[in-house]
Amino acid sequence: MSTAPTTSTATTAPTTVGARTGGLVNTTLLRLELRRVLRDRATIFFTTALPGFFYLIFGASQDYSDEPLGNGNVAMMIMVSMAAYGAVTATVSIGGAAALERMQGWGRQLGLTPLRDATYVVTKALVAVIVAAMPIALVFALGAVSGARADALAWVLSALVVLVGAAVFALYGLCFGLAFRSEAALSAASGSIVVLGFLGNIFVPLSGLLLDVARFTPLYGYVTLARHPVTEGLVVTGSDGTRTESIWIAVANVGGWTLLLAVLATLLVRRGRSRQ
């Protein structure tokens, strides 16, 4: 073998590293990722159509739907809850799919391009937010035409909390995908959201011991905060009507779970790297 010249390697280093396309969002990636999501009919059904249907069944069509609650009515509270459920289902599935596709070789393909990790993460997060906005838009529209009532500000703030809070649960999907590495794990993650939805006081008002336990489950804080602009701290319970609860319980719940999921996702990513 010939020996290569060992001098002046530094001067031949490419200088175009900084000249990468765009900033933190790759619009082609955004467009094509959204197209992929829309192509997946099952996901669209479970994240958008189903929550809308749930709202009509459990909210709009019930006798109690127009009973007053906070500055609005019960239908409004159920509308926010179902929008939250749909948004979380969307972000969990996108987070999980992102973990899986990266491990199934797409990460290696992207690793062969100048695409920065930050651009990938920000663009994917934007995809998650846009997809999460779909059930929110549908359920809120259904609510608007079928008797959900609250202050105008409550509509805006609730929608925002649902949207921003849902992003946290992209981490939940990410953890499932990273830990179990299979399509089945993603179905399990989505399925577990239904269970956590019940435990999180989303579908049926809980009471007693179950409500005490519920306060520690991941969806409880999120949905309580999302309802707060309407309920102003009132919690509907299964047995004794309503009672008030400090907003800090919900804040602590969301903060704790965000931290836990972020740490877990970081550890799982590190484990994945060391195995490569």
Place this chain on the structure above:
Amino acid sequence: MHRTDAPAIRLRDVTRTFPSADGTVRAVDGIDLTVGGGEVVALLGPNGAGKTTTLDMVLGLVAPSSGSVMVYGAPPREAVAAGRVSAVLQTGGLLRDLRVGETVELIASMYAAPAPVAQVMARAGLEGIAGRLVSRCSGGEQQRLRFALALLPDPDLLVLDEPTAGMDVTARRDFWATMHAEAEAGRTVVFATHYLEEADAFADRIVLVAGGRVVADGPTAQIRAHATGRVVHADLDPATAAATAARLRALPGVTQVDLDGSRVSVRAADSDAVALALLTGLGGRGLEVVTGSLEDAFVHLTEQQPVLEETR
């Protein structure tokens, strides 16, 4: 194109270990390798030889545990970001729910100045299936798509990891015809394979890898010469077999002497001289002369690796 004054690839004493259930695995165990501009090099070796790990380090997908990896005089990540090196990966690497054309468009969007998408699609023979979902493509079509993605940055160095795995004979022939055109256009091509015929037919130079190390490196013709020699088998007097084997090793042109009990196998360029020596002065009986194949050379060179390990 780009400046090509530094070698395309320069590996210096590169190792890579991975944690495993029982301690650590040394996938790459001290590889030195320099590939110049315009060379077509085959990294030939059995599965688990360390080919993929070596190429992953060249591409910056895996960092070496020790040693240095330079691509055109720069760290691999910089060479990748500058579009000087790209690769066709062995498995995965595609999203099943994207269309073929969308996939090319997507990867093109990540480069500052990609080759025109239509031109790349034509060169990889994808125009007819641009609208097809990746999940509906055959293995050969998916591999052509990966090849198209690798052409997007107009790279100086093309790395191919087992590029024809899973292809049928026709697809394989077509793929290498396309690759010939790229090599003739002046691209440096480094490919990993465990198919001898592929290395023999396409590469100018073969780097034989086994046990995470380079066991032979030279022009394809020279590696083949290893094989065109013959192997002489003979029975020796058990009492003096070891001493006779030592004398055989000293004969000119002898590359390998193996002793199994009192049966000796001698690999040599001039088998007639060995046979003559065995029959006249060395007391050899039951003589047998066998022509080696490239397959033999491959097995021979890769199998002696564990022996070297033990004696180190």
